[in-house]
Amino acid sequence: GAVVSQHPSRVIxxxxxxxxxxxxxxxxxxxxxxxxxxxxxxxxxxMATSNEGSKATYEQxxxxxxxxxxxxxxxxxxxxxxxxxxxxxxxxxCSALVGQANTEAFFGQGTRLTVV
Amino acid sequence: GDxxxxxxxxxxxxxxxxxxxxxxxxxxxxxxxxxxVQYPGEGLQLLLKATKADDKGSNKGFExxxxxxxxxxxxxxxxxxxxDSAVYFCALKWRSASKIIFGSGTRxxxxx
Numbered sequence: 001g002a003v004v005s006q007h008p009s010r011v012i013x014x015x016x017x018x019x020x021x022x023x024x025x026x027x028x029x030x031x032x033x034x035x036x037x038x039x040x041x042x043x044x045x046x047m048a049t050s051n052e053g054s055k056a057t058y059e060q061x062x063x064x065x066x067x068x069x070x071x072x073x074x075x076x077x078x079x080x081x082x083x084x085x086x087x088x089x090x091x092x093x094c095s096a097l098v099g100q101a102n103t104e105a106f107f108g109q110g111t112r113l114t115v116v
Numbered sequence: 117g118d119x120x121x122x123x124x125x126x127x128x129x130x131x132x133x134x135x136x137x138x139x140x141x142x143x144x145x146x147x148x149x150x151x152x153v154q155y156p157g158e159g160l161q162l163l164l165k166a167t168k169a170d171d172k173g174s175n176k177g178f179e180x181x182x183x184x185x186x187x188x189x190x191x192x193x194x195x196x197x198x199x200d201s202a203v204y205f206c207a208l209k210w211r212s213a214s215k216i217i218f219g220s221g222t223r224x225x226x227x228x
Contacts (some may be wrong), residue, residue, distance in 0.1 A: 097214055109159040
């Protein structure tokens with residue numbers, strides 16, 4: 001199947017700093033990628049849809065100025081958590097759709113962000 | 117709106133037990149249905165899928181049948197192993213749309 005690679009897998013940062021998470025499609029081109037946030041023992045919450053060459057589409061309640069998304073190429077989307085606070089600590093997962101008519105989603109391995 | 121409901125976890129079973137994790141959905145029409153598995157500290161992996169009514173998805177001994185009449189997609193496995201311990205997500209997606217709707221996830225723990 002298609003491979004989506006996320007980096008880093010784990011990051012610890014200080015409050016007030018910014019952290020960038022990368023999501024790459026390794027063997028296919030992805031015009032659309034998705035960013036999810038997962039709280040402990042909870043389901044995935046879709047944060048935003050990342051569109052190559054255009055602005056991301058954010059879900060209701062997600063601060064676009066705090067969670068900056070850039071999709072500059074067909075194989076890379078980045079999520080930058082700006083001015084991070086401890087409440088931003090979470091597991092962030094990206095995904096991309098593949099297959100005819102984009103019917104199947106493949107997920108990155110996730111990034112555990114801890115803000116101290 | 118569209119939604120997916122899964123049985124609450126955690127589910128704890130002994131090795132070689134029979135597993136059922138219930139999943140029902142609310143949607144008009146015929147979305148594609150999926151089961152994803154998340155192992156500790158990892159992202160999600162597609163376990164199996166079904167794209168139309170009466171289809172059966174299967175993988176690694178797991179099965180689920182798309183039941184339109186009961187709007188269900190229950191996950192089953194005849195004999196679970198310790199390595200099956202993970203969180204399982206039921207999900208639906210419309211062919212014409214990009215968004216995936218996930219259930220809340222069911223944590224499965226298998227005792228040796």
